Amino acid sequence: MIAAVLLSRGPDTAAPAGPAPTTAQTAPVEGTIAESSSTCEAWHSTKAALTAIPQLPPGWDWSTPNIDTYIGNRTAAIAKALDLFEPQISAEPATTASVARQYVAERRSELDLLRNRTYTQADGVAATAASARLDQLCGVS
Numbered sequence: 512m513i514a515a516v517l518l519s520r521g522p523d524t525a526a527p528a529g530p531a532p533t534t535a536q537t538a539p540v541e542g543t544i545a546e547s548s549s550t551c552e553a554w555h556s557t558k559a560a561l562t563a564i565p566q567l568p569p570g571w572d573w574s575t576p577n578i579d580t581y582i583g584n585r586t587a588a589i590a591k592a593l594d595l596f597e598p599q600i601s602a603e604p605a606t607t608a609s610v611a612r613q614y615v616a617e618r619r620s621e622l623d624l625l626r627n628r629t630y631t632q633a634d635g636v637a638a639t640a641a642s643a644r645l646d647q648l649c650g651v652s
């Protein structure tokens with residue numbers, strides 16, 4: 512599914528932040544157990560905040576007018592959300608903590624690449640995958 516999303520977005524586009532927020536959270540995917548932890552509690556609100564951050568313009572590239580402004584605004588908002596989420600990652604359950612830390616590290620790396628104008632489409636894959644795994648572990652849809 513991640514590959515389909517990335518392929519449909521074209522070259523050098525930012526990975527999507529996720530689906531539009533909904534007012535009701537649904538049960539986790541069948542066969543998974545939603546974790547009850549401060550990490551998951553924080554992920555619910557963090558995911559909603561990340562989803563609300565405007566995407567980069569469709570089909571953007573490094574010559575898109577005002578792209579540095581768009582990138583600056585987006586990366587600052589994402590960094591703030593990560594700064595609020597990171598201290599709420601609890602040590603247990605260990606799997607959820609590990610995935611949450613991986614997500615934060617991958618997303619911060621992506622932000623650095625955007626700021627340095629070296630980001631490519633492939634750079635968003637790891638953070639997108641970790642986000643999907645957190646969604647699954649925490650029952651976020």
